[in-house]
Amino acid sequence: MSQTVDPSLQVSGPPAASWADSAEQRVLDEALRLAPRTGWNTALVARALAAAGLSEAEGQLLLPEGPRDLAALLSRRHNAAALERLAALDVAALKIRQRIREGVVARLDAAAQNADVLRPLAVFLAFPTNLALAVRLTWDSADALWRWAGDTATDENHYSKRAILSGILVSTLAVDLASGRASALSHLDARIDNVMAFEKWKAGLKPMDLATEVVSALARMRYGKA
Secondary structure (H helix, E strand, C coil), X not given: CCCCCCHHHCCCCCCHHHHHHHHHHHXXXXXXXXXXXXXXXXXXXXHHHHHCCCCHHHHHHHCCCCHHXXXXXXXXXXXXXXXXXXXXXXXXXXXXXXXHHHHHHHHHHHHHCCHHHHHHHHHHHCCHHHHXXXXXXXXXXXXXXXXXCCCCCCCHHHHHHHHHHHHHHHHHHHHHHHHCHHHHHHHHXXXXXXXXXXXXXXXXXXXXXXXXXXXXXXXXXXXXXX
């Protein structure tokens, strides 16, 4: 026997996932406003939550890892902004060298929208306990750009390509912050020239090269020098 539900008893409102996504972005917006003065830390999370009108309990639900989750949200926002810009390009008309260059420049432009928080973020990510996160976020950015570029590799080249582009991304961003866009583009072109000989580069790859490059780049972003 079917039952009729009283419409007045039905729960209305946005789905939980939509609320969470919206709330995360509000907290991130507040964090970006506060970070230049507060730094990237647990205090930033508490202040951003309060400014966004969210409780501590809601903060635990949205950002269980606090500033680490905020860093991931910002990286994903920058990835999305880069991909939105790249969507306007005819990727099929570009050679692989051009795809790499356009992808990195788009990611630089996305990060430049929040240039004033990149140094405090670099300080946070440079802690040994956060290095794995820094490497993962850089890798995720490289993966997004390779997918835009049409990469379909499923063998070891899948990983080698992302390691290569991760190194290019993080080092070029560091140069952009320390020395400006002209120097960054010169560095980018030189790095692309260096890695186009793919097999030769791969043969010399050391297991810790990427982590070492990320540490070096974070230090440069933090202190403004090599």
